[in-house]
Amino acid sequence: MPLRLVKSHPMKPGLTAKEALRHPKSRLHQPSLAVLPFRNLPQKEDEGHVGEGIAEEVLLALNRVEGLRVISRTTSFLYGGSGLSPVEVGRRLGVHFVLSGELLESGGSRTLSTELVEVPSELVLWSRTCTFQPKDLFETVGDVTKGIAEALHLTLTPRSKQALDPQAYDYYLRGRQYYFRFNRQGMGFAAQMFRRALDVSPEYASAWAGLANCAAYSYIYIERAEPQRQLAESCSLKALELDPDLAEAHASRGLALSAAGLPEEAEEAFETALRLDPNLYEAAYFYARHCFAAGKAERAIEYFEWAAALRPEDFQAILLVAQVYHSLGVEDEAERARKAGLALVEARLQHAPDDVRARYLGANALVALGERDKGLAWARMAREMDPEDPMLLYNLGCIHALAGDPDEALDCLEKAAAGGLSQKDWFQHDGDLDALRALPRFQSLIEALTK
Template identity: 70%
Template sequence: MALQLGKSPRPPGMTAQKRGPVHPKARRGRAVVAVLPFLDQRPDGGDAHVGEGLAEEVLQALNHLEELQVVSRTTSFRYGGTAISPAAVGRHLHATAILVGTLRKREHLLTLKAELVDVKSGREAWSKAYAFDRQDLFATLDDITRCVASALHVTASIRPRYPVDLEAYEYYLRGRQHYFRFNRHGMRAAAEMFRHSLDLDPNFPSAWASLANCAAYTYIYIDRTESQRELAESCSRKALELDPDLAEAHASRGVALSAAGVADEAEEAFETALCLDPNLYEAAYFYARHCFAAGKPERAIEYFEWAAALRPEDFQAILLVAQVYHSLGLEDEALRARRAGLALVENRLERVPDDVRARYLGANALVALGEHQKGLAWARMARNMDPDDPMLLYNLGCIHALAGDAEESLDCLERAAAGGLTQKDWFIHDGDLDAVRSHPRFQDLLARLGS
C-alpha cells in the first residue's frame, strides 16, 4: 500500500512539541506565479548566472508563502530569454502572474528592474527599478518578494538573510552548480568555490554549510579519513553558530552527523531544518538518504517523495524512491516512479548530454523496466565519461546486478569500495543488489567494509 503523502500534519518521527511543516503537496495556493531568470544586460552575457541565481532566490522566497503556488525553476527558466511574451509564457504554464526582470552590474553598483505581469490581461501588475550596492543584494530581493506578494494579495513574512557580498555570493552559486553533480570532480570544484566565497566573507553561513556538505560527501563516498569527518563537523557547527535559525545550517549538520554515524542527532537536525523551512530540498533529500541507509524504508519514501514534490524537475529523488518502493514489494508505485524519473532524465540529457549522474540513474531505471540493451548502453556511456568515480561504480554495480551479470556487478562494487565508497549500510539495504547479496564475493566485501 502506497503512503498517503500530505495527509499528516508533520513528517514521521517529528515530535509533537515541534511545529510540523506543511508538505509541499498539501499546499493549495489561490495564485500561481512563475519566475523567469533576470536577463543579463551585458552584450556578452557574462553575468547570466547571476541573473539566474537572483531570480531563483526570489522564486524560493515566494515558494515559502503558503498562499502561493510557484512554478518549478526548471519549468519556468527554460523560457528565459525567448521572444515569447511574458503573458504567453504564463498562459502556457497555467500561471496567474509571471515575474520578469533585467540586471546590469557596474563595479559595485547593480541595477535591476523587476516586473510582475498579470497573465489574464497581459498588463503590468507591479514594477520597480532598483539601483543598489553589492551589500544590499538580499535586502533588494526581499523587497521584490514583498512587493510581488502584495500585488497578488498574499501576506509575506520574510526572515531577514545574511547580507552577503555579491562576489562571495557568486562563488557560492558556482559551488552549488558543481556540488549537485554528485561526483568526485564536482565535489572538489564545489569545495574550492565555497572556500573562495569564505575568503571574501568569512561570516557567510550558507557557504560554511555547503562546505560541510562537500566534506561529508567526500568522507562517505571518496576519502573516508578523519580529516574529512572533522571538516564536516567543524563547518556545520560554524554555520549554526553564525545563524542558529538557518534551515540550511541544520540540514548540513544532519548530513555531517549522518556521515559520522550519529543517527539520532542527525534525524533531529534534519527535522529541525524542515520545521524551519519545509521547502528546503536538501533537508528532505538527505534525510531520505539517511533513513534509507539506516534501514527505515517507509520513512525514506516519505522524504524522497517530499524532495520530489519540492523539485518536480529533479530526477534523483523520484528514481531513488522507486528503488525503495521496489524493495518493499510496492511494484505499481515503483513502476510509476521509474517512468516519471526516466522522463525527467531524458529531458535533462537533451539539455546536458554529459550529465553522468542522469545517465547512470536513467540506465538503472531502463534496466529495471526491462529495457536491458538501452540501459546497459547508457551505463557504458556513463562509465566512459568518468570510469573511476566511486559513486558511478557503485551504481554500475547496481545496474549489472539488476541485469543479471553478477560478476560484472561485483567487479564494480569492489572498485567502488576501493575508491572510497565505504557506506556499508547502503550496501546492506539497497534492493538493487539482492541478486548478488548471497554471493561469496559480496559477503567478503561486506566483511572488509567493517562496522
C-alpha cells in the same frame, strides 16, 4: 506526485508544526508564484549566474511570505531563455503569478527591472525598476520582495540578511552550480568556491553550510576520511552559530550528523530544515537518502517523493524512489517511477549529453524496465566519462546486478568500495543488489565494509 505508502491529508487548522511538516501537499492549495531567472543585459559568457543568483535570492525571500507557495528554483528556472512569455510559463506550471526581470550592468552599477503578472488575467500587478551598487544587492532584494508581498496583500516574515561582499556571493553561486552535479569532480570544485567565498566573507553562513555539505557528501559517498567528517561537523556548527534560522544550515547539520552515525539527531535537523523551508530540495533529498540507508524504506519514499515534487524536472529523486519501491516489492509503483524518471533523463541528456549521473541512473531504469542492451550501452558511456568515480562504480554494480551479470557487478562494487564508497547500510538495503546477496564474494565485501 502522490505518496503511495504514506498517507497524506490536507492540512487542518490546529496542526502542530511537527504534524504540518508531515503534510507538504497542503501547500498546494495556497496561491502560487514562479520566479524566472533574471536576464543579464548585455549577455556575457559565464555571467548568467549573476541574474540567476539575484532571482534566487528573491525566491528564497518570497518563501518567507506567509500563505504563498513558491515553485522551486530548478522548476521555474528551466524556462529561462525559453522564449515563452511569463503568462505562457505560468500556465505550463499551473501557478497564479510569475515574476520576471532583467539585470543591466553598466559601469559599476546595476539596474534591475522586475514585473509581476497575474496569469489568469494576464495583468501586470506590480513592477519596479531600481539602480543600485553591488554592495546594496540584499537591500534591493528586500525592497523587491516587500513590494511583491504588499501587491499580493500577504505578510513577509522578516529575517536579517548579512550584507555580503559581491565577490563572495559570486563564489557561493558558482559553488552551488558545481555542488548539484553530485559527483566527485563537482564536489571538489564546489568546495573550492565555498572556501573562496569564506576567504572574502568569513561569516557567510550559507557558504559554511555549502562547505559542510561537500565534506559530508565526500565522506559518505567518496572517501571515508575522518578529516572530511570533522570538517562537515565543524562547518555545519559554524553555519548554525552564524544563522540559527537558516534552513540550509540545519540541512547541512543533518547531513553531518548522518555521516557521524547519529541517526536520531540527523532526523531532527532535517525536519527542522524542512519546517523552516519546505521548498528546500536538498533537505528532503538527503533526508530520504538518510532514511533509506537506515532501513526506513517507507519514510525514504515519503521524502524522495517530497523532493521529486519540489523539482518535477529532477530525475534523481524519482529514480531513487523507484529503487525503494522495488526493495519493498511494490513493482507497479517502481515501474511507474522508473518510466517517469527515464523520460526526465532523456530530456536532460538532450541538453547535457555529458551528464554522467543522468546517464547511469537512466541506464539503471532501462535495464529494470527490460531494455537491457540499451541500458548497458548507456552504462558503458557513463563509465567512459568518469571511470574512477566511486558513486558511478557503485551504480554500475547495481546495473550489472539487475542485468544478470554478477561477476561484473561485483567487480564494480569492489572498486567502488576500494575507491572510498563504503557506506555499508546502503549496500545492505539496496534492492538492486538482491541477486548478489547469497554469493560468498558479496558477503565478503559486506563484511569488509565499515558503517
